[in-house]
Amino acid sequence: MKAGLPIATSGMKIGLLGGSFDPAHDGHLHISHEALRRFRLDRIWWLVTPGNPLKSHGPAPMDARLSGARRIAGSSRIVVTDIESRLGTRMTADTIGHLQRIYPKISFVWLMGSDNLCQFHRWDRWRDIADRVPIGVLARPGTRNAARHSRSAQLMRAWRLPEIDAPLLATCHAPAWVLINLPMSSQSSTAIRNAKAAASARSIS
Numbered sequence: 001m002k003a004g005l006p007i008a009t010s011g012m013k014i015g016l017l018g019g020s021f022d023p024a025h026d027g028h029l030h031i032s033h034e035a036l037r038r039f040r041l042d043r044i045w046w047l048v049t050p051g052n053p054l055k056s057h058g059p060a061p062m063d064a065r066l067s068g069a070r071r072i073a074g075s076s077r078i079v080v081t082d083i084e085s086r087l088g089t090r091m092t093a094d095t096i097g098h099l100q101r102i103y104p105k106i107s108f109v110w111l112m113g114s115d116n117l118c119q120f121h122r123w124d125r126w127r128d129i130a131d132r133v134p135i136g137v138l139a140r141p142g143t144r145n146a147a148r149h150s151r152s153a154q155l156m157r158a159w160r161l162p163e164i165d166a167p168l169l170a171t172c173h174a175p176a177w178v179l180i181n182l183p184m185s186s187q188s189s190t191a192i193r194n195a196k197a198a199a200s201a202r203s204i205s
Contacts, residue, residue: 004086006045006079010105013170015039015136017111018047018084018092022059024069031138032078034182035111039136040167044111046073046080050090093125096132107170108133113140114147114179121152130156134169135177147179 008014015035021028024046032044048065059065062082069080089095092110099108110133112120117137120126129135130152137147147153153160159175161168166178 005083005102006043006081008043008103008106011107012042013040013107013109015041015044015109015111015170016047016096016099016133017044018049018095020051020059021046021048021065021069023065024072024080026072028069029072029074029078031111031113031140031182032073034138034180035109035136036077038166038180038182039109039169041109041170042077044078045083046078047084047095048080048082050085091124093123093128093132096129100132109170110135111138112136113138113143115140115143117147117153117179118143118150120150121155126152130159130175130177133174134172135174136166136169137177137179139179139181144179144181153179 015032017028017032017035019028028046032046035041036044046069048062048069049059050062051059062085066080066082073080083099084090084095087095087098089098096108096110099106110129112135114137123129139147156175156177159177161172161176161178163178163180166180169176169178
């Protein structure tokens with residue numbers, strides 16, 4: 001195993017939450033705690049990505065994002081990792097493939113907000129992702145209904161589990177996915193960056 005990769009023991013159920021975490025915030029923490037509880041996961045790994053191919057601007061330096069995420073996470077059940085940088089992967093399908101080879105006795109679940117499900121069909125090899133791991137979708141403000149009717153949701157409708165079966169997700173064979181409702185947090189990394197930029201502009205003026 002490569003140095004610096006997270007430790008996991010046989011039989012663990014681990015959720016994977018990818019993103020730039022630029023910066024990490026209470027919204028990430030909120031959906032992680034809900035995912036741990038609702039999907040009965042042992043751990044969640046926050047995969048702090050080198051960069052998002054669907055975003056036009058680059059994120060803050062990796063070290064800053066990792067340290068910020070670790071301050072927010074504050075739990076041994078949430079592991080912050082730069083695993084994609086260490087593996088040399090940029091696309092989610094490649095990252096999942098590598099993780100399944102490195103950790104063959106771990107049950108992984110890919111986690112995403114409902115806002116990401118709306119654009120999931122634009123991801124590189126998104127069908128391969130769905131075929132490899134169960135997917136847990138967590139409702140986000142303003143996108144719950146759009147996610148239900150998104151292109152990817154329609155194409156995957158035969159494999160959707162009822163919300164009541166969310167605790168079984170990690171033990172299901174892919175493809176399988178579930179959309180869960182949860183108390184909403186409106187925080188987003190974009191809003192936090194914009195607020196900081198506005199505060200900085202006011203201090204300069």
